Amino acid sequence: MATRRDAGAELDYAVELINRVVHGVSGIRTGIHICRGNWSRCDEVLLTGDYAPLAPALARMNVDQFVLEFATPRAGELSAVAQELRGRELGLGVVNPRGYDIEPVATIVQRVERALEFFPPEKIFLNPDCGFGTFSNRCVNDDATATAKLRQIVEAAKILRNKYSK
Numbered sequence: 001m002a003t004r005r006d007a008g009a010e011l012d013y014a015v016e017l018i019n020r021v022v023h024g025v026s027g028i029r030t031g032i033h034i035c036r037g038n039w040s041r042c043d044e045v046l047l048t049g050d051y052a053p054l055a056p057a058l059a060r061m062n063v064d065q066f067v068l069e070f071a072t073p074r075a076g077e078l079s080a081v082a083q084e085l086r087g088r089e090l091g092l093g094v095v096n097p098r099g100y101d102i103e104p105v106a107t108i109v110q111r112v113e114r115a116l117e118f119f120p121p122e123k124i125f126l127n128p129d130c131g132f133g134t135f136s137n138r139c140v141n142d143d144a145t146a147t148a149k150l151r152q153i154v155e156a157a158k159i160l161r162n163k164y165s166k
């Protein structure tokens with residue numbers, strides 16, 4: 001049954017399904033993205049709250065990487081799940097794909113440096129919070145803005161590699 005009345009049972013079922021999907025998979029990186037909403041530009045209608053309620057379930061998932069949204073305050077703080085994700089990779093959301101504002105490179109670097117309090121540099125991957133083209137007939141942003149945001153991620157990554165590479 002895909003729908004349960006108890007959120008804990010639903011999370012247990014999700015963990016079971018994900019682990020069944022990745023069972024026996026080797027030689028590639030496995031990961032999961034936790035989407036907090038990409039159907040509107042209006043943050044007020046999207047999911048809000050930290051990932052803490054999901055932490056025990058995430059800890060039981062047999063995936064290498066968690067791709068989480070942290071570019072907006074809606075997701076709370078990384079500290080809410082950092083302990084449960086230790087030893088795994090973090091796909092860190094550093095730009096908001098729904099907004100028109102282009103995040104400054106310095107802001108992206110700061111977001112990553114906060115994540116470095118919990119994860120070593122080699123375990124952090126920079127991402128937009130979600131995709132830019134969620135719906136084929138209604139993208140959440142235009143090509144120019146998406147390209148500019150991705151360029152900022154690239155520039156931030158260069159700075160961080162120079163600063164933290166061994």
